[in-house]
Structure formats: C-alpha cells, structure tokens
Amino acid sequence: MKHINTTLAILALATSSAAFAQGVSFSTFDTNSDGVISKEEASVNMQLEKLFPELDSDGNGELSKEEFAQIQ
Secondary structure (H helix, E strand, C coil): CHHHHHHHHHHHHHHHCHHHHCCCCHHHHCCCCCCCEEHHHHCCCHHHHHHHHHHCCCCCCEECHHHHHCCC
C-alpha cells in the first residue's frame, strides 16, 4: 500500500507542479548544498512540502538525491 501511495504522490507532484514540469533539478531545492533537501528547503514548493513524508522513504526527515529522483 505504501508503494502505491508513494507512486500516486510522485505522479501528483510531477503533474501538478509547474516547477517539476519545467525540469527543476535537485540543486534548486538543496539551497545549502549539503546533498539533501530538508523540510525547510522543501517548503518553497507547496506540493513538495505536502508530499515530503511520502517521498522520504527512509523517514530521516530529508530527501536524498535518490528519493528526489523518483519524481523526475
């Protein structure tokens, strides 16, 4: 079930966000260049912020490049 929810979250984010439709890169959100997207950094995009818990597959409170790549 979690896989289905994550897939739906990824599809919703990818199709509903103009930023992702334009191909925004990981580094656009990783503003402090530490290699992860924090919840604070994700807050600049309402869809990414809302779906952050679903995309954070390891539950560490950050999105890795691999987790972020699922939406590309």
